[in-house]
Amino acid sequence: MELIVARNREGLLKARTGGEVALVPTMGALHEGHRSLIRLARTRADQVVVSIFVNPLQFGPTEDFSRYPRTFDADLEVCRAEGVDVVFHPSAEDIYLPDRQVSVHSGRMGEIVEGAARPGHFDGVLTVVLKLFNLVQPHVAIFGQKDAQQLAMIRRMVADLDVPVEIVGAPTVREPDGLALSSRNRYLTAEDRQVALALSRALHKGAAEPTPSRIRAAAREILDAAGPRLFVDYLVLVDPATFAEVGESHAGPAVLAVAATVGTTRLIDNVTLTLNPA
Numbered sequence: 001m002e003l004i005v006a007r008n009r010e011g012l013l014k015a016r017t018g019g020e021v022a023l024v025p026t027m028g029a030l031h032e033g034h035r036s037l038i039r040l041a042r043t044r045a046d047q048v049v050v051s052i053f054v055n056p057l058q059f060g061p062t063e064d065f066s067r068y069p070r071t072f073d074a075d076l077e078v079c080r081a082e083g084v085d086v087v088f089h090p091s092a093e094d095i096y097l098p099d100r101q102v103s104v105h106s107g108r109m110g111e112i113v114e115g116a117a118r119p120g121h122f123d124g125v126l127t128v129v130l131k132l133f134n135l136v137q138p139h140v141a142i143f144g145q146k147d148a149q150q151l152a153m154i155r156r157m158v159a160d161l162d163v164p165v166e167i168v169g170a171p172t173v174r175e176p177d178g179l180a181l182s183s184r185n186r187y188l189t190a191e192d193r194q195v196a197l198a199l200s201r202a203l204h205k206g207a208a209e210p211t212p213s214r215i216r217a218a219a220r221e222i223l224d225a226a227g228p229r230l231f232v233d234y235l236v237l238v239d240p241a242t243f244a245e246v247g248e249s250h251a252g253p254a255v256l257a258v259a260a261t262v263g264t265t266r267l268i269d270n271v272t273l274t275l276n277p278a
C-alpha cells in the first residue's frame with residue numbers, strides 16, 4: 001500500500017478506509033523510539049496514522065519551538081519503511097482557528113513536576129491530542145512511557161472527558177549506553193552527551209534501592225557527581241497515575257523521574273519501579 005500524506009483535514013478525511021485505526025502522535029524528527037510505537041500500532045489496527053506536528057501551543061515563550069528539529073523528508077522514509085498507512089502533517093493554521101477560544105485545562109496535575117517547570121505545557125499537549133483524536137478518530141492511540149506524565153495526563157483526560165479511545169503506553173527505547181532516545185539528543189555535543197548519561201545512570205542506581213528515601217538519595221548522588229554542565233530541574237519519586245510524590249511507606253508501582261539541562265538542552269527521563277510493602 002502506498003503511503004498517503006495528508007496535509008490538512010480534507011486530506012485526512014479522504015484517507016479514511018473504514019477499518020480500525022491506530023494513531024501515533026509525534027512532533028517528527030523520528031527515531032527508534034517512534035518506530036517502536038509505530039510497530040506496536042501496526043499490531044493493534046488495520047490502518048496506522050502517524051501525525052507529525054510541532055505543536056506551538058505546548059512550547060513556552062523561551063523554549064525551543066523555532067529550533068525544534070524538522071526532518072520531514074527523512075520522517076516520510078521512516079514511515080514508508082515501517083508500513084505506515086497515513087502521515088498527517090497539518091500546518092498550525094490548519095489545526096488552530098484564528099479566533100479559537102476553547103482549550104483543554106489540565107487541572108492541578110498539569111501544574112506539578114513537569115507542569116511546574118513548563119507552565120501551560122500540558123494544556124497545550126492535551127488540547128492538540130484531543131483535537132487529533134477528534135480529527136483522526138482512532139480506536140487506539142500509542143504514547144511513550146518516556147513522557148510518563150504526558151501519558152498519565154492523557155489517560156486522565158480520556159477518563160475525565162469520556163473520550164472514546166484506548167490509550168496504550170509503550171516502553172522507552174534507549175541507546176546501548178542507556179541514554180533515552182529523544183529528538184532533542186541531536187542538540188547535544190559529544191561532550192554533553194557523556195554528561196547526559198548521568199540521567200539514565202541515576203535512575204538505574206535509584207531503582208536498585210528498596211525504599212523511597214534510599215531511591216531518591218542514590219539517584220541524587222549520581223546527578224550531583226555529574227559536574228556543573230548538568231543542571232537538575234527535578235528528581236521525583238511519584239505515583240504513576242497522579243504524579244504526586246510517594247511517601248516512605250508507599251507500596252506498589254512508582255515512577256522515578258528526572259529533568260535536567262545539559263548545556264542548553266533540556267532532557268527528561270524516568271523508570272517505573274515497584275516498591276515492596278515494609
Ligand code: AMP
Pocket residue numbers: 025026027028032033034036037142143144145146147170171172173174180181182183
Ligand atoms: P515526540 O515526537 O517527542 O512528541 O514523541 C512522540 C511520541 O514518541 C510520544 O508518545 C513519546 O513519548 C514517544 N517517545 C519519544 N521518545 C521515545 C523513546 N525513547 N522511546 C519510546 N517512545 C518515545
